[in-house]
Amino acid sequence: MGNDLLKDELKELQLAYKEILISASENIFKDGSAAVIDEINVFWHRNKKLVHCILKNLCDSYQAYVFTGATILDMADFEHYPFVTLGKYHFWDDPIYKYAALIGKTKNASFDKKIREQIIATINDNIKILNEAADIIYILPIRLLSEVDAQMVHDAGIKAFLSLFKEKIDFEHYQKYFNTIEDIKNGLCPGVDKSLIFSSDDDNTLDLETRFNNYKKTNALPLPPTASDAEVFWFSIYANMRQAFDTILMCAEYQLIPYIRFDVAYTYILSLSVNFGDNKEIKDMIFKCAIAHVIYRTFDKEKVKNLDFREYYHSIQKYDLEHNLFLDLEDENITFSNPSIVKIVNIIEKNFESFFYYIKK
Incomplete structure (x- = not known):
């Protein structure tokens, strides 16, 4: 299946999922709400083969980033801007199925209430992504459909x-x-x-x-x-x-870069990645994950608050900030085995300064 055809299939998949989410947002936790959640899971399992095909063939190895290990992708807080700064494709690892599976399964009423509230928040956030970042950020429940050995x-x-x-x-x-x-x-x-x-x-x-x-x-x-x-x-x-190991193996399976916002998840991924020894592919993947995390932590949201998201994305792609950034890191001999957080931050800041100067011209 050609790249253009796969992208068309992915776009159609997103439109179909958006309709299911809209229906879910209107009916969630009313009578028969379990059927609403089931519909989401059935939809993804019905399209499992297509999702696998997309993830395996849409883009070159380790050219796509997956936002995972998070509850929502908070567009109101401009989190989508740093997310699309690196990479050619960007996936949001939809966690709705994970929360739905926990409803009524614990003996903690306050936790159950929190999970119900989280599902509603994530459904609404997903709809916002599909409305405002369509064809830039794609929603797929990658962890749900992954074939990593549990x-x-x-x-x-x-x-x-x-x-x-x-x-x-x-x-x-x-x-x-x-x-x-x-x-x-x-x-x-x-x-x-x-x-x-x-x-x-x-x-x-x-x-x-x-x-x-x-x-x-x-x-x-x-x-x-x-x-x-x-x-x-x-x-x-x-x-x-467990989540750290699962994330590393899931991303290795599909040759994606994990984009980790949450400090706890990032810390465990970084520390447990040493268990993969001298595997160059994993080391390169985690290095890119680390650079993306530093970008998230240092990103100046004030500079993009008045900049249209699509304009930002297309400018980033045209300027190719990722290529320039990693060339600078290579020139400074900064690698997974030879990191320097001070130099990494300085290089990132220098590249963003050049980028914002570029788009103002």
Whole structure:
């Protein structure tokens, strides 16, 4: 199937999904709301082969970025501008199916309420993307349709979690002998507590107990109120590790670059990527992921607030900021194995300064 034909099929797929989302936004959580969610999942599974074909053949390897590990792509906060700065194609990894699967499955009423609110927010955000960024940002539930071995990801997550402890233990041992956060701290390898991150506002200058208790107080979790510290700790750390492995393998499967906004997800992807050894493809992918994350963290939204999004996108593509940026990084010998955050930020700022000068001419 030719590239132009695939792109036409992708556009038609987006239009069809938009109609389903509009219907969902009007009927969600009314009587029969389960059928609305089912319709979304059925739609994607019905088009699974087409989505696989698009992801495998639409563009060259590692020329597309996928915005993943997030709840929404916040266009009201101009998040779509830095997202499309690098790459030829841009996909939003639709998480609606993931939230829908959690409704009514936990014993935590506040978490269930939060998930319902999140589904509505994500549906409305998706409609906005399809209205305002059509043919630039494409919505696909990549993680849902990925063929990454779930058991392999689970095993990798458990292995990484258990490696945090100074004694060689299995998960049954953890469940039996660990209960309080003090138990856990005493069992961790020396210094490893500083590498753990619970939330985006985590302050690792504080002790582990304080950070953990702050996390429990400020987050609605899919766990019963009676859950022990060990259960909460396991859920928070293992879930992030599993997601990191899943993201790396999913992107390797389709040869995409992960675009990670959330600091927690980014930190675990970066730290766990070392498990892939000297795999050049993975190292190059994570390096581009890191550059994209720094762009997100340093992006000056004030400079684009009065700039039409489509004009920005087409100017970025014409100017080819990505090519110029990576040439400068190469000239400074900055790589995955030889990073320098100060130099990376300076190079990014210099390239954006040149770009904005270019579009003002």
